Amino acid sequence: MDELAPRYRAELLHTWVTQLFENLSIPPDDAQIIADTLIEANLRGVDSHGIAQLTIYVRDIQQGQTNIHPNILVVTETPATALIDGDNGFGMVVSVRAMHEAIKRARQCGIAGVGVRQSTHFGAASYYTMMAANEGMIGLAFTNVMPYMAPWGGKSRLLGNNPLSIAVPGGIEGGVVLDMATSKVAWSKMYLLSHAGQKMPLDWALDQDGQPTEDPNEGMAGLMLPVGEHKGYGLALMVQMLSAVLTGAAFDHHIVNWQNIGHFFVAIDVNSFIPYKGFCERVSQLVADLHQSKPLKEGQPIYVPGEIEAQTKQQRLATGIPIEANVVAKLTQLGKEFCVPFPQLTE
Structure with a gap:
């Protein structure tokens, strides 16, 4: 995550995610739990498991892969x-x-x-x-x-x-x-790099031919490498x-x-x-x-x-959660689709 990316207040993001899921007919208590898990991941700096995953979860609902009741x-x-x-x-x-x-x-x-x-x-x-x-x-x-x-x-x-x-x-x-x-790395980190148009380290994954690759798309289609072999x-x-x-x-x-x-x-x-x-x-x-x-x-x-994550959480509670522009664009589109405007930047 680019720590210089625009920052958004955690409580506003939490409210927005909750409302978005409620607009998808998810019960309010369940929507709160989902928002809690996503925003907590972002607060702790685990952005690969945070709000950037929202489009995937919404797609799964729309395709009937996740039972919302x-x-x-x-x-x-x-x-x-x-x-x-x-x-x-x-x-x-x-x-x-x-x-x-x-x-x-x-x-x-x-x-x-x-x-x-x-x-x-x-x-x-x-x-x-x-x-x-x-x-x-x-x-x-x-x-x-x-x-x-x-x-x-x-x-x-x-x-x-x-x-x-x-x-x-x-x-x-x-x-x-x-x-x-x-x-060696979570799959979702390759996913984020792919959507940001960035390369990944050569030792993360192999392509479909079993060769090391810097292309996260090839890595996602190929084989991830285990930590510690x-x-x-x-x-x-x-x-x-x-x-x-x-x-x-x-x-x-x-x-x-x-x-x-x-x-x-x-x-x-x-x-x-x-x-x-x-x-x-x-x-x-x-x-x-x-x-x-x-x-x-x-x-x-x-x-x-957990120590770096705890320190990151304290910092992001004070200064906001950084979200890269390509992720903001997708979330903004989701907000329009489900009539929940995406929050404004932290002042």
Whole structure:
């Protein structure tokens, strides 16, 4: 993201996204959840999963790929587990429901796992793990996605760059939050570069002939490369085991139009292990140790996962969210189409 791009106030963007989805006949509470997840991603600097994705979500609604009035059901449960059928509703709405279930059950049992099937793309995974961290718990989230990668050593698109997130409360503002794709980069980052007419690094993806490419369009049509080579492949496979195989969701080439995606959420109640206050003190000590590590380059700070995102959020809350001109043009057109004028620039 070009930090010099025009900036828009987060609250105005949130109101606009909410109203847009309400005009698409989505229930107000669900529209709020979708807006929350998108704008939170932008605030944290994860623009690839923010408001730029709006045109894709609207297209999915118009094409009938996303059920805007899903009947979300718990189909099996124990005190510490649940399996939810999302009826191919918005992944964000289904996932918030699922993490609430995990948190509620973890309060009773100490740890809880909730699987989801029949869902759709759920946006940034950290949104859900931070829900748990904000309740004094450790949160874990896993999801499978459309196949973009090959198994290590192969060339058939059979595996998604299945992301995962872990959030631990304490240590820094918002907690220590890992959110990563199992590919070298998220697919949506190639999508943004494509629409901006920009090139990408050669080590992100291969074209359809298996050759490195700087063209994000060729990369999206070809093969994304796993992070850490065979290790990233192994992570992607295991995320799929949890989120799709265990839950009964679709996987690899069986996924069609982003439907029947699977997720898996875990909440761990810290107090079931050690007192929460003492835990946070230990997290803070560990973070302090890392911060005090001697840097490779003089003056270069050492960060923990989620720290840059937390700092970005504070900055963007104060100065606005930068949105590049090509994205603004598409959002402005959406606003005209659904009678919700796009917000004005931050003064």
